[in-house]
Amino acid sequence: MISSLALSLLPLTVGLPLLAATVCAMTSARRWCVGTSVVFSLLQLITAIMLLLAIQDIDADEPLRYSLGGWGAPLGIDLVLNGLSTIMLLITAVLVVILSIYSIGYFADNAKAARFWPLWWLLVAGLNAAFVAGDAFNIYVALEMIGLGAVALIAIAGTRTALMSALRYALVGLLGSLCYLFGVALLYRVYGTLDLVQLAAATQAGPITWASLALVSVGLLLKTALLPLHFWLPPAHASAPPPVSAVLSALVVKASFYLLIRFWLEVLAPATTDFAMNLLGLLGAVAILWGCIAAFRTQRLKLLVAYSTVAQLGYLFLLFPLVAASDSSPNLSNMAVTAVVYFIIAHALAKAAMFLSAGDIQLFNGHDTIDKLQGVARAQPIAVLTFAIAGVSLIGLPPSGGFIAKWLLLNAAIDSGHWVWVIVMLAGGLLAAVYIGRVLNVAFSQTTAPTPTTTRPRTSMSCIGLSLALMAVLLGFNAEWILQLANGTGESSVPGMGALK
C-alpha cells in the first residue's frame, strides 16, 4: 500500500525542482524565489523520505519501476528506483535544504539571486533525473542538464577565473556527453533498446559492447574527474560561489559516478573485465596520492579543498577492483558497494561543510591565500571549527562518517586479500592529515597583521556550515542506522543491488 502510494510520487522527484525553477525564473523578485525555494526544498525532502520508507517496505530484490506516459519500455521511458538511487535522492534532498538556506543569506544581491535560484533548481532536477533514470538516452539529457546548470552556476561568481574555468568545464562536459551519446548509439544499434534493465538482460561481451562501454566510461569519467581527466575540476570547483562549490563536489561528480556504477556493475556487467576494473582502481589510487600532494602544495584554500575532492573521488574508484576481486562471494562485493555508498554520503556532507567554511574565510579576509591566514581561528572560530571537523571526517579519524566509510573499505580490501589498496588508503589518510594540518597550523598561529575590515559573514551562515560538519560526524555515531539503510532488510545486503550481480 505504502509502496504504491510512494511510487506515484516518483515523477515528483524531477517535477518538483522543475516547477520550482519555472516559478523562480518567472518572478524576478528575490522574496518570491526564496519563499518558493524553501517550500519546494521541504516538499522534496518529504518526497525523498516517503520513497525511502516505501523501498524499505518492499522486497529489495526488485527495483520499483514507473512507466512515464503509460507506454512502458522499450517504447516509452521508465523511471527506476532502487536502494542506491533512494539514498542518492535522500542525500540530495538533505543537502538542498541546507544549502538553500545558506544561499538565502549568501545571494542577498537581487541580480545574482534572480539568476541563481532558477539555475539551482534546474541543476537539482537534473541530478534527481539522473538518479531515477531507467533509460540510457534519458541519462544523456539529465547529464546535459547537470553539466550546463553547473557551468552557469559557476559563472555567477562573475570573476574572470570563474568564467574561464566555467567555459573549460562546459567544453569538457560537452565532450563527455558526446562520448556517452556515441556509446549509447552503439548500444541501441546492437540491442535495439535504450531501457537499462532490458539492456542488462541482453548484453553480451563482444567488440561492439566493449567499444560502447569504453565510450560511455570515458564520457562519465570526464565528468567524474578521475585522474588524469581531472584537470578541469580544481579551478572550476574553487572559483564557484561557496554553495555552488559545495553542491559540485558533494553531488554533481557523484551523479556521474553513480551512473558509472550502474553501467559497470549492472547494465554492461558481462562486458567488463577484471583488467579494466583493476585499471580503474589503479587510476583511483594514483588520484588519491596525487590529489593529496597537489592539495598540500597549493597556495589557495579553496583550491586545496578542490584538490581534496580529486583525492576523495579516488577512493570511490577502489570499488571496482574490490568487486572484481570478490567474484566468488557476493557478500564481499556487497560489502564494497555498501562502503562506497557510505563514503559518498560522508564525503558529501564533509566536503559541503568544508567549502562553506572556506567560502566564509574567503569572504571575511577578502582572499584565501593560505599563508596569509594567520590567526584566522581567533577572528572566525566557527569557520575554522567547521573546517577542522570536516577535516577529521575527510582524514577518516574516529568518530566520524569518514572513519566508518574508510573502515568499511579497508575491511573489504583486507577480506579480499588486496593489501595494495589497504596501503594506498592508509597513505591517503595520512596525507590528508598533512594538508588539513597545514591549514589549521596557519589558522591557529599568532597574528601580527591588522584585522581585515571586509564584510563579516553572518554567524548564522557560518553555523549552517558547522551543522553540515556535525552531521558528517553524527553519521559516524549512527553507523548502525545508515548501514541498515544501505544494506536493506532482504537477503541481498545492498539495497536494490539485487539487480546487480
Next chain:
Amino acid sequence: MFTKLEFRKREANRRELPPFAVYALGFVVIVLSVALMFSVVVSGKAAPKLAGLAAEKLEASGVENPVTAVLLNFRSYDTLLEIAVLLIVAIAVLPARSSNAAGVAHFCSADKQDVLNPVLAALLRWLVPLAILVGGYLLWTGAYSPGGAFQAGAVIAGAGVALSLAGRHEFLWHTTAARIVINLGLFVFIAVALSNALLTGTTLQYPVDYAGMLILVVEIAATVSIAAILLLLFTELKAMVDAPREGRQ
C-alpha cells in the same frame, strides 16, 4: 554572463604542439577510429529498431506524424527535460537587470529613434507577419507531417532577428513579459504532465480522446519559448560582439 570574457589571442600564450606530438596524436586517433569501425562491422546486422513499435502504437498517440508522437508522447519526458536545458541556457545568457529600467516597459519596443530605410521598413512589414504565419503553419502541420515546435520556433525567432537587425526595435529581456514568454514552454509542459497524472493516474499519460489537443497546447507553449530563447541567444551574442568596443575605455 559571459559577455565579460574577452577572446584575444595573445602571442606569448600561444603554444604549439611539437610535430612529434601532432603525429602521435594523429596516430592514436586513427587507431581508435579503426578499432571503432571494426567493432561496428563485426557486430553484424543492426537489431530491429523501435520504429515498428512506434508505428503500431501511433493510433493511440493522438497525432499522425511518428516523429511528433515520439517527441511529444512516447518519449515526452526527454522533450520536457530538453526544454529545461534550453531554459538553463536562456537564464545563463539573460542580461542582468539594469537598475534604471522603467517599471512598465514593453518586451518589444520601437523606442529607438533610428529612422528606417523605407524599403527595409516595407520589407519588414511583409516579412515579419509572414514568418510568424509560416511558424504557425509548421506548428500545426507537425501533427501529421514533418514540422513541430522546434521548427516553428526557429522560424518565428527569425522574424525577431530580422526586426533586431533592422535596428529600430529593441527586445527588453528584463521585463516580466519576457520572463513569462521564456518560461511558458516548461511551465505549461509540467502543468499538463502533472494534470495528466490526476486524469489518468500516470504522469505524462494523455487521456486518449484529448491527446491531440493537449499535445497541441504543449507545442504552442514550447514554440513561444523556443522562439524567445533563440532570439535571446541572438541578441545577447550581438551585444557581446558589440560590447568590447564600448567597454574597453
